[in-house]
Amino acid sequence: MTDSNVSMLAEIRELNLSYLLLAQRLLQEDRPAAMFRMGLSQTIADVLSSLNLAQLVKIAAASQLLCRFRFDDHTILSSLADKGKSAALAQSQAAILMANQPVGEIG
Numbered sequence: 042m043t044d045s046n047v048s049m050l051a052e053i054r055e056l057n058l059s060y061l062l063l064a065q066r067l068l069q070e071d072r073p074a075a076m077f078r079m080g081l082s083q084t085i086a087d088v089l090s091s092l093n094l095a096q097l098v099k100i101a102a103a104s105q106l107l108c109r110f111r112f113d114d115h116t117i118l119s120s121l122a123d124k125g126k127s128a129a130l131a132q133s134q135a136a137i138l139m140a141n142q143p144v145g146e147i148g
Contacts, residue, residue, distance in 0.1 A: 050104055058101035060108045064089050065097070 067075035068090050076086050092100070100107070 053104065053106060054101050057103060057107045058097060061089065061092070061097045061101055065092070 064075065064079060064081070067079065068081075068086055072086065072090075075081070076083070081089070
């Protein structure tokens, strides 16, 4: 494995751990808002909330990103990137579009 690959995998692990820790913190502070903002189902939110630090670190070590962009639809990304709109309007429109997407499930 090249130094570049090792570095990339380390960055993926770091991002995964940051994402999982953020998810847990948001779920503890305001569960419904966290579920909406992160596109999580009740089941996934329950699992994430119950994980201890050792489990989070183990899961974060995956070689794939655990988070994903919710911008599968170009309309959402275009809305956020539109320089002609105010930031608040762009975020509101994107939130409405993302609310119409199904929540994440472990499949």
